[in-house]
Amino acid sequence: MGQEIMERIREANEAVITGIDDADIAHWVSIYIMGKAYRVPADITLMQAIEYAGYRFVRGAGCRAGFCGACATVYRVAGDWRLKAALACQTRVEDGMYLVQIPFAPAEKPSYRIEEEAPAGTTLLKHFPEIARCVACNTCTKACPQELEVMDYIQAALRGDLKGVAELSFDCIQCGLCSIRCPAEIVHYHVAQFARRLYGRSLPVPGHVVERVEEIESGVYAEEFERLMSLSREEIEELYKKEQREKGGLKSDDASRVTRNGQGEG
C-alpha cells in the first residue's frame, strides 16, 4: 500500500521535477532570452522556461520562491514600450517576452560600527549622502518586483523617519533593480538595511527576554533539567502528553495583535 501511494505521488510530481514531457504540452509561447527565440510551454514560470530552453543556472537562481532576489529579470513584451521588472521564479511566461536577467547589482555598502551610530536621520545622510539627490522620479518604485513604495522610503530616509523606512522597506529582498535604474545612483536597499537596523536598535529588548536570559545564566533551570534527565522514558512521555494536552491553560487565540515591526494596535 505504502509503495503504491508513493508511486502515485511521484507520478503526479513528475512534470515539476524532471521536466515536462513535450507530448503533454498543448500550448506554446515564444520568448526571447537575450534576443534569442525559444519555444517554451505556456503557463510555466520564466525560471522554468529558461531551464526548459537549455540553460542551467549558476547565477540567476537562488531560493526559487521569491525571497532572495537572485533571479531579478527585466523584460519588455513585444509591442509594449514599457520596461518591466520581475522575479523569474514568480512570473509566468508571456508570448513575446524579451528578457535578460540581472543577477548582480554593483552597489557599495559603507562599513559602520552600528553600536557607534545614533538612530537619527542625519546618520543616514552621513553614510549615504546621495539620497539627497533623489528627484522623486519614482523609477525605483516601478522597478521593484515586490511592489514596494521605494521612493516613499527614500523620502522617509531623507527626513529621518527611520520607522517609516523600516515599515515601507521591510519586504525588500535586495534584488538591486531599484539601484540599477535610479538616475540619482542611490543604493536604496543598503540605505534601507541600515535604517532598519538603526530603528530596531532604538527599540529596547523586551523585559521578559532580559529576565529569562538572566535566569538561565544564573542556573535557575539546572535542577529541573537534572530531574528531567533522571526520569524514565515513560515518565517523560507522560509529562510530554500532559503539556500537550493542557498547554499551560492557554487558548489558541492567546497571541497579541501586532502592527508592522513595532508598536502594536491599541
Added chain:
Amino acid sequence: MPNEAVPKSAKASASPQTSHITRYAVPYFPGCALKDQAVGFERSARAALLRLGWELKELPRWNCCGTVYSLSTDDLMRHVAPVRNFIRVQEMGEERFVALCAMCYNTLKRSARFVAADLGRLSRINAFMDEEPDYRGGVEVLHLLQFLRDEIGFEEIESRVEKPLYGLKVAPYYGCMLLRPREVGIDHPDAPETMELLFEHLGAEAVNSPHKVECCGAYQTVANPGVVRERVREIVGAVARRDADLIVTSCPLCTYNLERHQLSITGEEKTRHGIPILYFTQLLGFALGVPEGELGLGGAAIDPRPALSQLVGG
C-alpha cells in the same frame, strides 16, 4: 510683478473663547528639515495657527521639494518632485498650500511658474509620471508669512495676542529665498516690511538693519565655512549694535548658520551672550499664548528663553 506690502484687513475676529476651534484649514507642505532638524518650526506653527482658528493639513505622501530650484532650463527632471507635490494638493481637492521653510517655498513657487509658463513642459512631466493623475496646473504656492498677512490679517492676529511682546527688540532676518527673484518674493526685495509689521502687531519693537536681506552663505557652510562666518559677523553684528534681543528667520539653513557661526565668533566682535534665533512661528505662538512646551524652544543652540522671560508679565 510687485507684491503688495500692505496688509489686508482680516476676517471677522472670533472671540477668545472660540479661538481653539478650527473653523478653517489650509493644506501644508512641511519639507524635510521640519521633520528632523527643525521640528520646533513645525510644532510652533501648528500651535500658533490653531490659536488663530486654522488647521494646517499636511499633504499626504509629500516628497522633498528638491531644493534648490534648478537653473538649467532643459532639465525637466528636477521639476518632477515639486509637481508631484502639486498633484497631492489637487488630490486633496485643494488649489493652494502654504510652506514654512523659505527654501521650500522658493523652490516650489518657481517650479510652479516654470510649468505654468509653457504647457509643453507640463504635459511632458505629466506623461513621464504615468502612475500619477495629471497635474492640471494652477496650484497656488504660498508662504505662511504671506498667508498670515493677506488671508488672516495682522489686525486679527493682534486681537488674539495674550502675551504682548512689549519691550522686546526683535530683528527680522529675511535672507534670500523669501524675496528673490522678484517674481516669487513675498515682499519688496530691498525694503521688505512684512515681518516688522507682524512684530509690531505682537507688541514688539522691530529692529531694522541694513543686512536683513543679505545672504547668510547658505550651503557654503559645508565647504567654505569661513565665508559664512564673515556673513554672520556682518548680519549679527549689525543687529547687536542695535541692541536686538532676538533674530527671527523663516529658514532652517539660515538658522543653522546664524547659530553655529555666531558661536564661533570670538574677540571683541562676539556678542556677549549670543543673540538667540527664533522661527517667526515660535515668536508668534509665544505671543498668542501657546505654552512653551509646544513651541520647540529647547532645540535652539542659543537659548531664547531668558530673552522671552524678561518680558513684562512673561
Added chain:
Amino acid sequence: MAEELKLVRGYPEYMLESIERVHAARAKRIEEGPPPAMSMEEREEVLRFHPDHAPGGKRPLKVGPNKGDIAPNEVADLLEAYPLVDPAELDLTVDIDAEVLILGGGLAGTTAALWANEEGIPPDRILLATKLRHGDSNSIMAQGGTQAADKPYDSPVIHFLDAYGGGHFTNKTDVLRALVEDAPFIMKWLTELGCLFDRDENGEFVEDWGGGTSRPRMHAARDYTGMEELRVIRDEFRNRGFMLLEFYPAVELLTSPEGRVNGAILWNMEIGEYKVVRAKAVVLATGGFGRLHIRGFPTTNHYGATADGLVLAYRAGAVFRDLDTVQYHPTGAAYPQQIVGLLITEKVRGLGAHVVNREGECFVYPLEPRDVEAAAIIRECYERELGVVTPTGMHGVWLDSPMIEEIHGEGTIERRLPAMFRMYKRFGIDMRKDPILVFPTLHYQNGGVETDPWGRTNVEGLFVAGEVSGGVHGKNRLMGNSTLDCLVFGRRAGVAAARYVKELPDQGPLTLGHVEKFVEELRTAGVPEGRRSPILLPDYRGKRVLARMIDLL
C-alpha cells in the same frame, strides 16, 4: 496543463464546487473547532502513511562510518559515489590560509563567523565560502518563526519537552538542552543587532503557536523571519571585514595524515578554477538536501540544497545519525503548478486556519507535529480519496486561509503573511477570500552529522552547525527550531572552533588521503564508477534540449 482552462478567481472552474463547500462549512467549523489532537496511538497509526514508512525508499549504506545504517536512496546514491576531482591531478599548494574556514553562507555559517570573531579570531583570518551568493540558503526562506522560551508562561524545560516529544524521544538530550537554554540569549543578541521581530502594543514580542508546541513561543518578523535574521547578521558580517568567496563550493575536505580536517578544495563554479584553502578548523554549515527530490517529492528548498556537506564529511569519516528520517512539510503549495512544493508556512495554521478536505470538513487537528500532519494529509488524499485533484494530477487539501481574517480581523493576512499574500496575488489568487491548496513537500533533513553541544564531531578539526547536523531534532523537527538550531549551534561551533584553533599549534600537511581511502572502500564494495558526488546543483534542463547537447568549447 493540457487544455486551456477557464480560471475563476485563479482556480479552474471545476474546483469551485469544493471551494464553495469550504466557504459554506466555515461558520460551523469555527464554532465546533477542529478534531481533537491525536493520542500517541493514533499518531502511530497515521504515521504508516508517512513516506518514511513506505518501503522502497531507503537502503542500508554499503560503505563508510555508518555502513549498515539506513538512508534514503537518493542520499545513499551520493554517499556511495566517487569524487568529482581526481586526487592525483590536484596541486595542493596552499592558495589561502585561514584560521577558521566556514563552508556555507546561511544563518549557521554567518553566525559561526561572527562568533568566531567575538571569541578573538581576527576577521581577516576567517574565510566564509559559499556555493551561490552569501545568503542563498534555506535560511533565507524560513517564514514562520524562531522558537525561544522567554515568556513567563513558558520555560526552557517545557520547550525541551515539546521538541523531545516531537522528535519521538530520540533527540540527543545534551544537545537539545543547549538549544533551548541558549534560545532567549539568541533573541536578545539578534534584537540588539537590530532585528525587527513583531511586537505588541507593550513592546513585547508577539509569539505564536506552532505544530507540536504546548506554549506559543514562535518569534516572527512578519513571514520573512529567516530573511530578516539573515540580512541583519549578514550586514554585520559585511561590516567586519571577513574573507568571503561566493560561487566557490567545496568539492572535498582536506585532511592531515592523522585524519584531522585542515582545509578544503573550493571550486569556482563560474570559471572552473579550484583553490586550496588551509585552515586550522573547518565549520560545515552546508544545509539540507531538498533538491534531491527524495521519493519524487517537490521541495521547499533552495537551488543549492544538494547534500554536499554530507558527502564531504562522510569521506572524512564523520558519523551520521537519524538519516533514515526525512521531514516532509505538511503544507507545500499544490496549486498553481508554478509554485508546487513551495513552503506554505505552519504559521497559517498557527493563526487558526483549518485543514479541510474536498467536502469542506476539517479532518485533522491542524497543529500536530509535522510528520503526523503530513501523514494525515497523505492518508486523506490517497487512501480516503478526499483530496482535490489539480490539472497536473497533484492531489491536495485546502488550508482555509480566509478563517484568519475572520478570527483575527481584516488585514491580518497582509500584516502577518505579506510574503504569502504577495505570492498568491502574483498568480491571481486572493488568499484572504479563497482557501489555498496544499500537499506535503520535501522540506528538512532531520538528521545528519552527529555533534556534541559545541558542534564538535568525531573528526578532529571538523565542526558542524545547522541543517547538516543531526541529533538535536531527533527523528522529527518542530517548526521554529531550525532557525534556532542554526543560530545556537552556529554560535557554539564558531566559538568552539575559535577556542580550538587558539590551542592548535599546527594543522599538519594537507592531503586527500581520506578520499583515496574512501575510493578504495567504494571499489571493494562494488560501487559503479559512473556515480560521482557532490552534485552541486540539480539539473532541470529540458529533456529535448539535453538530448541534443554537446560540449564543444
